[in-house]
Amino acid sequence: MQTDPLLLDRARKMRRQMTEPETRLWLALRGRRFHNTKFTRQVTIGPYIADFCARSAHLIIEVDGDTHTDQARDDRRTSWLSAQGFRVLRFTNADVMMNLDGVLQMIAVALTTAPHPTLSPEGRGL
Numbered sequence: 001m002q003t004d005p006l007l008l009d010r011a012r013k014m015r016r017q018m019t020e021p022e023t024r025l026w027l028a029l030r031g032r033r034f035h036n037t038k039f040t041r042q043v044t045i046g047p048y049i050a051d052f053c054a055r056s057a058h059l060i061i062e063v064d065g066d067t068h069t070d071q072a073r074d075d076r077r078t079s080w081l082s083a084q085g086f087r088v089l090r091f092t093n094a095d096v097m098m099n100l101d102g103v104l105q106m107i108a109v110a111l112t113t114a115p116h117p118t119l120s121p122e123g124r125g126l
Helices: 005-016 020-032 071-083 093-098 100-112
Strands: 040-045 048-054 059-064 087-092
Touching (some): 005 040, 020 040, 020 048, 020 093, 020 100, 059 093, 059 100, 071 087, 093 100
Parallel strands (some): 059 087
Antiparallel strands (some): 040 048, 048 059
16 A cells, blocks of 8 residues: 555654654654664554554554544544554653653553454454
């Protein structure tokens, strides 16, 4: 599936214009600094742009700012990403700004626990 060029352009712009909470979290995650895991930022996955993604761990981290007021839309997005095999962790800007250590602890737990099982086409598990 080809990624929409407009979505790719938007992701590039978002990389250059990160919010302060995104920048703080990125400084902790980048360059395999955190649990020796490679994170990328503003990653296009299907019709969405994930704030941070550790593909090897099938983990997406979203930092939700003031624009995330539509819970139903966020739930649909999380459901779609989960259906693609990703776990999604969501944090608010305030979480990152006031409790970065707690945010990093939750990410560490997600990285060190087994992902949710994937069902086979017959529904019998792995």
